[in-house]
Amino acid sequence: MLPEKILNVLKSILPQTKGPISLHEPCFAGNEWKYVKECLDTGWVSSVGKFVDRFENMLAEYTGAKRAVAMVNGTAALYIALKYAGVSPNDEVLLPALTFVATANAVSYCQAVPHFVDSEENTLGMAPYKLFDYLKKHVEIRKSGCYNPKTGRRIKAVIPMHTFGHPVDLDPLFEVCQSFHLEMVEDAAESVGSFYKKKHTGNWGKLSLFSFNGNKIITTGGGGAIITNDESLAEMAKHLTTTAKVPHKWEFYHDQHGYNFRMPNINAAMGCAQLEQLPIFLEKKRCLAEHYRHAFKDIDGIDFFTEPDFAQSNYWLNTLLLNETSAHEKDTVLEITNNHGIQTRPSWTLMHKLPMYQDCPRMDLSVAENLETRLINIPSSARLGEPYAEA
């Protein structure tokens, strides 16, 4: 019965269309074509161009961070952010078990080891107090930092991830980092437009990153960016991701192992147009979330996830949480909705259940494991928040 009820609520909120309704699709209703066409007309399509600079400036201004550095995608941005947070080979890095695989992969690219942290239900993100207790019991503070005595490895950094765009509880996490000499790098891939206590996510990390993949709230096709309030880190990140070429009118001299991670101008052009529309997207997405909240509130056996008090979420992906007693119906809900052309999705497989990460250190992950059995994402595109959806 519950799966049918959920399907019916979704049908009542979502527009009647012939084709399937996807989880999240982009909306190009602004200056995308104008700016992209400008790139094609002028020939400036690649890694140098005014839209890259403009996009970076717009991002910095919108988020309130000092600097933004545009990159080829969020994974690359996280990798570079971790490097400049000082993550070295054989370090451990704390990150949620409940995240997209890129968070853990970026740690691996540093030849470091993920160390998995539990989540809390009110944010779907890292649980700060549980983490504090865990570290207090299980780590050693030495002169050179925080150590995991079981593995002998240094624990260098913490990567909170703003799950589905909902801000984690950053203040206590920041305190945990201070207490245990850990650097924070926010994986804000999903949280462009999300604020924690009136300040944009990404401002707590030494460096933080966004993703502009096609499924995100704003997209550049593929793309990402680092934001930071440290000017010199931004300069270094820009240098490193543009092959570490030393500026010269014609000489090709590179002063370190660099990367080719710069966002192309044509992708940045889309980004500028998308960022112009972000306030509209946010309004529509919050409107859709409000419709969902209202429609699901009388359905027993299920909760519609809403932002915690300290947060203003972009509601990137709307989320249903089945109650414990109805968790066994998750697969039926997924089947019935997808079969009716309404795309829904379960949680990512938790990181410690993937073959390449199953032997990584971890704390008790019971909340994340419980959330994994109950979590379902439902369609969340901005266009679905139009007035016509107010049926």
Place this chain on the structure above:
Amino acid sequence: MLPEKILNVLKSILPQTKGPISLHEPCFAGNEWKYVKECLDTGWVSSVGKFVDRFENMLAEYTGAKRAVAMVNGTAALYIALKYAGVSPNDEVLLPALTFVATANAVSYCQAVPHFVDSEENTLGMAPYKLFDYLKKHVEIRKSGCYNPKTGRRIKAVIPMHTFGHPVDLDPLFEVCQSFHLEMVEDAAESVGSFYKKKHTGNWGKLSLFSFNGNKIITTGGGGAIITNDESLAEMAKHLTTTAKVPHKWEFYHDQHGYNFRMPNINAAMGCAQLEQLPIFLEKKRCLAEHYRHAFKDIDGIDFFTEPDFAQSNYWLNTLLLNETSAHEKDTVLEITNNHGIQTRPSWTLMHKLPMYQDCPRMDLSVAENLETRLINIPSSARLGEPYAEA
């Protein structure tokens, strides 16, 4: 005198324009608008979409390789190609000292060590016979492969690079690889449209890669691709570069450390339009090269580089070689031409002169070192090969 003569020849060939004439700029005279707009209109801008598939099929068909896998850039493609050629941490990889830094960087990303090889003047690429003699003298063949007894490391692969689009002498290099149990990975970043003995470059390597950066003969803004004649390697490369996600209608399960290296659909859309125009670009570029060859042939102290007999080059970047006796005028040539709005460029700094590669193993590099003192690239855009340039 020579610098002025060179300037005058360039002026006689190149159109009189107000703005500077760059070394290489893209040309978007085909279906770029149409295809890119289709992406925006349909919302398919990201890492899944019909243009990615179409671009891969077009590339495979054009090059005669069995499969192409589109990626975010040529550097990423080379890194993945090296991985699937079996390059492991602490291996050595043979590559020319005269190359763009990305060739060496991709080796570093594998935690392997570049081992630098000399060039030959008739191709500007790797010198096969000199390499053969060097390996004969300096390596040991053991059961598990070719070893460098000086460093104790295995030498796993050879990366010939088709400098400025001009094919290296692939047959003898292929024999060297056979003789010494080395895998070949062609860095064909610059040689889309270049043929060796009637067959497209990239078909000798176990895997090979192209770049579609903004300065290349065809561009996707930023982009690259692997080509290979091994279907299973292509499948593995595609899987690895799309986060190693195991296909499922909703589950997120990844079976290994993957990468986010897929080319976005909007960039592939440009690539399709560009590839359609490649025959025209090639014709124009070869026409420009012929103008240059003719105009420079009576200037003493300088040679215009022309393709060797076995090759049909795309003439991506046209190249002047100063004679030994006029090499000291190189900087003056660069100054005077750039000051007159004609962009020219010297050789890349040789790899073993960069701080991060100065301690890498290398053979005698006297030819590359000599070429570095004499080499100048001159404007090469396809549009410059229009009939109006036949002044």
